Amino acid sequence: MSRDYESLHDPNAEYTMRELSAETMGTTGTRGGDRDVEITDVQTTMVDGNFPWTLVRVYTDAGVVGTGEAYWGAGVPELIERMKPFVIGENPLDIDRLYEHLIQKMSGEGSVEGVTVTAISGIEVALHDLAGKVLDVPAYQLLGGKYRDEMRVYCDCHTEEEADPEACADEAERVVDELGYDALKFDLDVPSGFEKDRANRHLRPGEIRHKAEIVETVTERVKDEADVSFDCHWTFSGGSAKRLADAIEEYDVWWLEDPVPPENLEVQEEVTKNTVTPIAVGENRYRVTELRRLIENQAVDIVAPDLPKVGGMRETRKIADVANQYYVPVAMHNVASPIATMAATHVGAAIPNSLAIEYHSYELGWWEDLVEEDVIEDGYIEVPEEPGLGVTLDMDAVEEHMVDGETLFDEA
Numbered sequence: 270m271s272r273d274y275e276s277l278h279d280p281n282a283e284y285t286m287r288e289l290s291a292e293t294m295g296t297t298g299t300r301g302g303d304r305d306v307e308i309t310d311v312q313t314t315m316v317d318g319n320f321p322w323t324l325v326r327v328y329t330d331a332g333v334v335g336t337g338e339a340y341w342g343a344g345v346p347e348l349i350e351r352m353k354p355f356v357i358g359e360n361p362l363d364i365d366r367l368y369e370h371l372i373q374k375m376s377g378e379g380s381v382e383g384v385t386v387t388a389i390s391g392i393e394v395a396l397h398d399l400a401g402k403v404l405d406v407p408a409y410q411l412l413g414g415k416y417r418d419e420m421r422v423y424c425d426c427h428t429e430e431e432a433d434p435e436a437c438a439d440e441a442e443r444v445v446d447e448l449g450y451d452a453l454k455f456d457l458d459v460p461s462g463f464e465k466d467r468a469n470r471h472l473r474p475g476e477i478r479h480k481a482e483i484v485e486t487v488t489e490r491v492k493d494e495a496d497v498s499f500d501c502h503w504t505f506s507g508g509s510a511k512r513l514a515d516a517i518e519e520y521d522v523w524w525l526e527d528p529v530p531p532e533n534l535e536v537q538e539e540v541t542k543n544t545v546t547p548i549a550v551g552e553n554r555y556r557v558t559e560l561r562r563l564i565e566n567q568a569v570d571i572v573a574p575d576l577p578k579v580g581g582m583r584e585t586r587k588i589a590d591v592a593n594q595y596y597v598p599v600a601m602h603n604v605a606s607p608i609a610t611m612a613a614t615h616v617g618a619a620i621p622n623s624l625a626i627e628y629h630s631y632e633l634g635w636w637e638d639l640v641e642e643d644v645i646e647d648g649y650i651e652v653p654e655e656p657g658l659g660v661t662l663d664m665d666a667v668e669e670h671m672v673d674g675e676t677l678f679d680e681a
């Protein structure tokens with residue numbers, strides 16, 4: 270029996286991963302009755318949304334199929350294809366064990382952080398959909414039950430005149446009045462006309478005044494009709510971030526997002542602890558191991574993991590559990606299709622400290638067409654009671670919007 274490294278990726282190897290699991294992980298995942306299911310295939314296809322969404326399908330010998338989604342990024346479908354032999358033959362009900370199995374098997378190929386974790390996240394989400402269908406329960410039930418029947422969604426807002434405070438306020442008013450949202454986000458790293466050199470991270474006084482004017486104009490317009498957060502995309506120095514946070518304190522924003530890069534934990538902590546403006550961080554960090562340090566050092570007021578990127582549904586739950594020990598709310602970053610958005614809904618339902626889930630596609634026009642069910646209504650998502658994620662891909666819509674060169678799932 271050959272077990273050299275390359276043969277582990279060979280789906281035609283003489284041994285099965287199930288046999289290897291029995292030797293190395295203590296179980297083959299065998300169960301009784303209808304729960305003795307084996308994974309037979311994993312496939313992906315990419316849809317050309319406002320990001321190239323990577324949809325994942327996990328097939329079984331019981332005919333039950335799980336659908337998941339990985340965050341967009343180069344190499345994600347290739348990594349999922351490479352991991353396929355690690356899950357074929359396994360029981361999809363062992364979600365935690367298979368997740369750790371993939372992390373371990375791909376550890377030399379980057380599974381500590383980065384795009385490999387993203388790829389694993391897509392499989393992990395599909396396993397929740399699959400396990401829910403096998404057990405005939407909604408995915409939130411696999412995570413411990415629910416705290417709420419609907420999840421609040423915040424709308425990431427855009428306008429072509431992103432630097433014009435009045436244009437931002439007009440759009441905020443439109444999204445509240447016409448689309449029904451009571452929670453919004455705008456970009457704050459927009460040009461003010463006062464910039465000399467954006468690479469040095471320093472904000473000039475005119476830039477601070479301009480940003481404060483955007484915040485003031487938007488928050489004064491919507492008043493108590495909506496909570497409003499503002500995103501800075503890791504742009505400023507610690508000193509400038511503190512000046513900005515100080516300048517907008519009086520408007521009591523929902524949160525200020527990523528004013529500095531969180532990679533330097535000490536700077537992040539310094540900024541967060543020196544303002545009462547709530548600071549949200551987390552969308553570019555991976556797994557509980559990275560988010561844990563931000564939370565334990567109280568370098569975040571609100572943690573913002575991206576579920577189909579950070580490690581999947583149970584990893585997000587683990588991050589939320591650590592956050593809850595520090596009384597920190599979770600606002601899930603999300604730029605996904607309805608599939609991972611619904612995965613986030615189930616996690617958001619199952620954790621006590623859930624604040625909201627992002628929606629980043631309101632300008633697309635066909636986001637919700639990708640599934641057969643209604644998803645967002647008046648700024649909220651009803652937590653589904655159907656088995657698994659509770660949403661079904663509309664394959665005609667998937668085919669219509671596939672990335673050029675992609676092929677539809679082969680379900681023959």
Ligand SMILES: [Mg+2]
Pocket residue numbers: 500502526527552602
């Ligand atoms: Mg952001």
